[in-house]
Amino acid sequence: MSRLIGRRELIIGGAGLALAPGAVLAALPNRLAFQVFRNGNKVGEHVIVFTGDDKARTATTNVAMTVKVGPVPVYKYKHTAIEKWVDGKWASIETSTNGNGKLTKASARSMGTYVALTGPAGATRGPASALPLSHWNQGNFGKPLFNQQEGKMLRVTVNQVKPGHWQVRGEAEIDDFYDASGNWLALKGKLEDGSSMEYKRI
Numbered sequence: 001m002s003r004l005i006g007r008r009e010l011i012i013g014g015a016g017l018a019l020a021p022g023a024v025l026a027a028l029p030n031r032l033a034f035q036v037f038r039n040g041n042k043v044g045e046h047v048i049v050f051t052g053d054d055k056a057r058t059a060t061t062n063v064a065m066t067v068k069v070g071p072v073p074v075y076k077y078k079h080t081a082i083e084k085w086v087d088g089k090w091a092s093i094e095t096s097t098n099g100n101g102k103l104t105k106a107s108a109r110s111m112g113t114y115v116a117l118t119g120p121a122g123a124t125r126g127p128a129s130a131l132p133l134s135h136w137n138q139g140n141f142g143k144p145l146f147n148q149q150e151g152k153m154l155r156v157t158v159n160q161v162k163p164g165h166w167q168v169r170g171e172a173e174i175d176d177f178y179d180a181s182g183n184w185l186a187l188k189g190k191l192e193d194g195s196s197m198e199y200k201r202i
Contacts, residue, residue: 028057032136032184034199036065038191043067044077046199048136059083059136075100081148083134090140093132095148106151108132119151126153133168135176136184141166 034046044065051058060082067075077100083093092109106119108126115126131140132148133156141158156170164185168174174189187199 029183033202034187035202036063037198037200038067039195040198041068045202055087057085059085059134061134079149081134083132083148090131093134093148097149104149106149108146108148108151115146117146117151117153119147119149121150121152124152133172135174135187138166138176138178138182138184141168147171 028050030050032048032050035042036044036046044063046061046063048059048061051060061080063077063079065075065077066073067077076098078098079095080097081093081095084091090110092107094107095105097104097106104120106117108115108117108130110128113128115128115130117124117126117130126146127144130144130146130153131137133145133154134140134148141160145154145156145158146152147154154171156168156172159167159169161167161175164178164180166176166178168176172189174187176184177186177188179185185201187197189197191197
């Protein structure tokens with residue numbers, strides 16, 4: 001069943017970039033919450049809580065999902081991420097993921113001249129401008145992106161279809177949507193088994 005959620009770690013995240021990565025922070029609410037649907041059926045929730053101020057801000061993400069076949073749970077997923085920004089610049093992220101009882105941890109940290117990435121496959125480096133595919137922050141699009149759950153760089157292209165609509169393609173097939181204030185509004189994606197996933201803000 002792990003392939004059922006195969007691209008889930010990318011959904012936990014070009015041309016026409018209009019915002020700097022740190023610019024979105026100023027307009028953030030205290031909390032963003034979404035219901036998560038797979039093939040039209042609700043499977044869980046994704047909640048992000050923002051604390052701090054422009055000098056030091058933390059985004060704490062908690063995701064909980066249960067996929068069922070009929071009434072029987074067949075896959076349970078929990079993900080936590082703590083992402084820190086300092087003076088409007090991304091600083092670090094630490095994640096913990098439990099997929100059906102298998103626990104994995106990953107982290108990334110800006111080291112000035114590179115980004116140090118650590119995940120299940122070991123340690124590696126990304127370019128200094130690399131940022132996590134954190135869908136709440138559309139300002140990250142247009143930069144090299146890494147998978148925050150796996151701790152490794154992503155092979156994706158990102159394009160702005162129109163204001164408030166971004167398309168991620170490659171290792172992921174995701175469309176992200178934002179409201180007039182630039183806050184994350186919704187997501188639509190396709191998983192490796194062909195099923196659809198959708199986020200609706202609540």
